[in-house]
Structure formats: structure tokens, C-alpha cells
Amino acid sequence: MKRIEEPIYITRPFLPPIEEYYEGIKTIWENQYLTNNGPIVREFAERLKTHLKVKNMSLFVNGTLALDCAIKALDLKGEIITTPFTFAATTHCIANNQIKPVFCDISLKDYNINVDSIESLINENTTAIMPVHVYGTPCDVKGIEKIAKKYNLKVLYDAAHAFGVEVNGKPIGEYGDMSMFSLHSTKVFHSIEGGAIVCKDEAYIKKMEALRNFGIYNEESIELIGTNAKMNEFQATMGILNLKYVDCEIEKRKKITRNYRSILKNIKGIRLLDEIENVKYSYSYFPILIEKEFGKSRDEVFEELKKFNIFARKYFYPLCSDFTCYSQNKSETLLNAQYVSENILTLPLYGQLTEYQVEYICNVLKILIVA
Ligand code: T4K
Numbered sequence: 207m208k209r210i211e212e213p214i215y216i217t218r219p220f221l222p223p224i225e226e227y228y229e230g231i232k233t234i235w236e237n238q239y240l241t242n243n244g245p246i247v248r249e250f251a252e253r254l255k256t257h258l259k260v261k262n263m264s265l266f267v268n269g270t271l272a273l274d275c276a277i278k279a280l281d282l283k284g285e286i287i288t289t290p291f292t293f294a295a296t297t298h299c300i301a302n303n304q305i306k307p308v309f310c311d312i313s314l315k316d317y318n319i320n321v322d323s324i325e326s327l328i329n330e331n332t333t334a335i336m337p338v339h340v341y342g343t344p345c346d347v348k349g350i351e352k353i354a355k356k357y358n359l360k361v362l363y364d365a366a367h368a369f370g371v372e373v374n375g376k377p378i379g380e381y382g383d384m385s386m387f388s389l390h391s392t393k394v395f396h397s398i399e400g401g402a403i404v405c406k407d408e409a410y411i412k413k414m415e416a417l418r419n420f421g422i423y424n425e426e427s428i429e430l431i432g433t434n435a436k437m438n439e440f441q442a443t444m445g446i447l448n449l450k451y452v453d454c455e456i457e458k459r460k461k462i463t464r465n466y467r468s469i470l471k472n473i474k475g476i477r478l479l480d481e482i483e484n485v486k487y488s489y490s491y492f493p494i495l496i497e498k499e500f501g502k503s504r505d506e507v508f509e510e511l512k513k514f515n516i517f518a519r520k521y522f523y524p525l526c527s528d529f530t531c532y533s534q535n536k537s538e539t540l541l542n543a544q545y546v547s548e549n550i551l552t553l554p555l556y557g558q559l560t561e562y563q564v565e566y567i568c569n570v571l572k573i574l575i576v577a
Pocket of ligand 1: 215216217218219268269270271292293295296338364366367388389390391392400401517521
């Protein structure tokens with residue numbers, strides 16, 4: 207099969223017409239306000255709240271610091287139950303707050319934290335559950351809510367992948383005490399870098415806004431050990447512009463996902479995640495599980511794809527519980543997580559990906575896996 211000339215990456219950021227960005231940043235020159243909760247950041251927060259149908263929001267320079275400040279705002283301590291099948295940021299935020307991450311196995315039906323395995327990990331030191339809506343697939347939010355209520359635990363969702371996702375017509379950000387959406391360039395919707403915290407309780411927003419600005423409440427009152435995690439006006443300009451285009455970007459990704467599904471669904475050796483009814487997806491990632499008993503292993507396919515100029519990713523391998531910096535944790539009991547992490551491959555998915563490129567990727571996969 208002939209190799210495509212242009213490399214195909216896991217993603218490409220959406221960029222608005224450059225003239226619109228020039229026009230947008232003129233306001234920054236006029237205002238001479240570049241950062242520190244400027245007028246464009248405030249406008250962006252208002253628009254984003256409307257778009258996501260949420261009441262309370264605080265914007266951050268990136269998702270990682272947003273998550274870090276959320277842990278502080280919720281005053282979490284001791285141990286947090288979380289998933290090992292996620293990006294490093296989730297676990298690092300816990301550990302950076304001198305809290306022990308306690309890894310819970312995942313479910314094979316959605317690759318999210320397995321609700322049935324949570325209770326046995328709860329002890330007197332547990333203060334919260336921090337699940338991740340991996341690839342934007344919603345966790346069992348009702349099941350998690352039930353356990354949290356029973357044991358009086360906080361729930362902080364890492365919703366980095368779940369921008370715009372809804373369950374039964376309800377925005378995903380309405381579940382749990384707080385949720386963090388990453389607005390990084392590799393995401394469905396971005397502000398170059400960025401993070402948005404949403405929460406039910408308005409009181410947390412005041413705390414979050416102080417935490418992102420060195421803990422300053424006013425010029426003479428510094429009540430919290432905060433940091434510098436403020437979004438700037440250039441980021442917010444990009445965010446406001448991209449908001450105009452995000453529905454169109456999601457629609458394109460939906461078509462691409464359908465295309466992938468219809469071509470790959472009957473290939474022995476490739477397992478796809480079932481879509482859940484009553485979920486409005488935003489098509490952040492397209493994971494496939496490679497069942498090596500039918501042919502090649504995930505690692506072989508991953509390497510072979512590169513020869514065809516296709517750069518898939520092993521999101522998420524290794525498991526966070528296997529990172530050398532968390533070597534005190536053992537993954538032996540995390541059987542589903544281990545299996546998924548060793549066999550998962552995320553395929554390129556972004557609005558600009560053409561039908562021809564999708565077919566090319568699928569044809570290469572067929573050759574590699576069936577052959
Ligand atoms: N929680 C979860 C569950 C997360 O997945 C993440 C981040 C976070 C928390 C933390 O949120 P942030 O602090 O990032 O807001 C990427 C992203 O940097 C990271 O945001 C994301 N998750 C993670 C899953 O993926 P890498 O190291 O894989 O990215 P990189 O630089 O290899 O980029 C991937 C490909 O994208 C490149 O091969 C080419 C393309 N690309 C990338 C960028 C940045 C472009 O074409 N243009 C670009 O500007 O981490």
C-alpha cells in the first residue's frame with residue numbers, strides 16, 4: 207500500500223481565521239490589559255458558562271493548575287481514590303498536594319473507574335473520589351454520587367476530555383462537587399492552553415479565584431497559600447473565537463467517528479467502545495482495543511503505523527500506578543486497567559481529518575491486523 211506523504215498526527219488544533227484573531231487582540235492593545243482577570247477573560251467566562259449551561263466557573267492558565275487549586279479549595283487531605291488509566295496530570299495533582307492517590311480498577315465497558323471496586327478502598331483517611339471521564343465517556347455519575355453520599359466524600363471530576371458532554375440532557379459539569387475541563391490545544395475546544403473549573407457551590411468560586419491569584423482576597427488580605435494560575439487575555443481571545451466554531455468542529459468529529467466505526471466494527475481483533483444511549487458526546491478521542499490473540503499486538507501495530515506516516519498514541523500507557531515516581535503502588539490488582547493500557551491505541555481524530563485519510567488509516571489497520 208502506498209504511504210501517504212503528509213504525516214497524520216493524533217490531533218491538530220482547530221485554528222480560527224487569522225484575521226479574526228488579529229481583530230480580537232487589537233482590544234488588548236486598546237485596553238493595555240494583558241492578564242490578571244482582565245475584561246476578555248471575564249467575558250470568556252460568561253460566554254463559556256452559557257455555552258456549557260453552568261452557573262459557576264473560574265478560568266485557569268491550564269487544566270493541571272485548575273485541578274491542583276480545586277483540590278486545595280475542597281480542602282482534601284489523606285487519600286483520594288482515583289483511576290490509574292489517565293494522563294499523568296490527574297495523579298500528579300493529588301501527589302503534589304501531599305495526598306496519597308489510591309488506584310481503583312476500571313470497568314471494561316467504558317474504561318472509567320469501576321464503581322463496584324470503590325467501596326473496598328475507602329478507609330478513615332479517604333476524603334474524596336477523583337474519577338476521570340476518560341476520552342469524554344461519562345463515568346457512572348449516579349453510582350459515584352451514591353457512594354460519596356454514603357461515606358461523606360467529595361467528588362472532583364477530571365473532565366479534561368469531556369467538554370460539552372451531556373448525560374440525560376444534563377451538562378456533565380453538574381455532577382460532583384467540581385469538574386475540570388482542559389482547554390489545551392489538543393482538545394475539542396481550546397484557548398491555546400487553559401482550564402475551566404465548574405462547581406455547584408458558588409462559595410468555591412471565590413476560593414478558586416483567590417487560589418489562582420496567590421491566595422489574595424484583597425490588597426490587604428491573603429488568606430490562602432495560592433499560586434499563579436491565571437488565564438491571560440490572549441488565551442481568552444482565542445477561546446472566545448473558538449467558541450463560535452466549536453459546534454461545527456464537534457459535528458465534523460462526529461462524522462469522522464461514524465466513518466471509523468462503520469469501517470472498523472467488523473474487523474476481528476479490533477474492539478470498539480459501545481456508545482451509551484442518552485449521552486451527547488463531543489468526540490474527543492477515538493480509542494480502539496487491539497486483541498492480540500487475533501494477530502498483531504498493540505505495540506506492533508503502533509510501530510507499523512508509523513511506517514505508513516500515521517502517528518497514533520498509546521493514551522494511556524503506562525498506567526499512572528506503574529510510573530516510577532509512584533513505585534510504592536502496585537498494579538497487580540488493577541487487572542482491567544492493565545489489560546486496557548497494554549492493548550489500547552487512540553487513532554487520529556480532529557475536524558480537518560479528511561474522509562480519504564480516515565479510509566487510509568482503516569485500510570492500513572486492516573492490512574496490519576488481518577495479515
Ligand atoms: N487530565 C487529563 C485526563 C488529561 O488528559 C490532561 C491533559 C490533563 C488532566 C491536564 O490538562 P492540561 O493541563 O493539559 O490542560 C497532550 C496534552 O498536552 C494534554 O493536554 C493532554 N491531557 C494529553 C492527553 O495529551 P501529549 O504530550 O500527548 O501532547 P503532544 O505535544 O505530544 O501532542 C500530541 C500531538 O498533537 C502532536 O504529535 C502533534 C499535535 N499537536 C500538538 C500541539 C500541542 C499539534 O499539531 N499542535 C499543537 O499545538 O499531551
